[in-house]
Amino acid sequence: LVFINDAASERLGISKEEVSNYFVSDFEKRLKDPDAWRLHLEELKKTDHLVFDGLNVNQKTGSNFEAEVTVRYVNIEGVGYVIASSRDVTERKIAEQKLKESEQRLTDVLTIIGEGVWDWDIENGKVWHNTRWSEIMEFGEGIDYHTNQEFTSRIYTPDRLMAEGNLSKAIKSSDFFESEFRIV
Numbered sequence: 409l410v411f412i413n414d415a416a417s418e419r420l421g422i423s424k425e426e427v428s429n430y431f432v433s434d435f436e437k438r439l440k441d442p443d444a445w446r447l448h449l450e451e452l453k454k455t456d457h458l459v460f461d462g463l464n465v466n467q468k469t470g471s472n473f474e475a476e477v478t479v480r481y482v483n484i485e486g487v488g489y490v491i492a493s494s495r496d497v498t499e500r501k502i503a504e505q506k507l508k509e510s511e512q513r514l515t516d517v518l519t520i521i522g523e524g525v526w527d528w529d530i531e532n533g534k535v536w537h538n539t540r541w542s543e544i545m546e547f548g549e550g551i552d553y554h555t556n557q558e559f560t561s562r563i564y565t566p567d568r569l570m571a572e573g574n575l576s577k578a579i580k581s582s583d584f585f586e587s588e589f590r591i592v
Contacts, residue, residue: 421468437463452481564590
């Protein structure tokens with residue numbers, strides 16, 4: 409290392425005075441292996457910059473933290489340098505994991521109860537649905553959204569005007585509504 413700022417000094421547990429005693433591989437666990445560092449450097453030289461998820465270790469405490477790292481390779485008067493900036497994303501990663509677990513629980517509950525469920529993004533015209541709804545509507549395996557037109561086209565023709573009217577009224581009034589119609 410050549411230089412680190414105050415924030416990096418604190419996160420990495422390295423004083424600015426001792427910075428030249430450290431290499432990236434001392435604190436970036438995903439680049440510990442010399443081959444990983446070599447490949448990283450080769451890739452970096454081919455592009456403007458790279459952004460990757462790092463796993464850093466604080467040199468004083470030994471604690472690990474997730475970091476989002478942006479790196480760039482520069483050549484100054486024939487000497488190559490890697491310029492990096494990073495930010496601690498531990499809290500974001502924890503939140504993402506909790507969200508993923510919550511989504512999985514919801515998916516599990518919907519699977520267990522066997523109900524078809526959908527959610528319509530009116531502005532974008534997309535309707536997200538679960539696997540059971542896709543089975544009911546025969547949209548095909550692996551399809552998790554469709555357009556409202558695709559849905560409407562499956563409403564039994566004699567029921568379509570009534571269903572569209574109920575829906576239009578509900579959108580205008582923003583009130584709860586129930587609508588019963590047949591699907592083909």
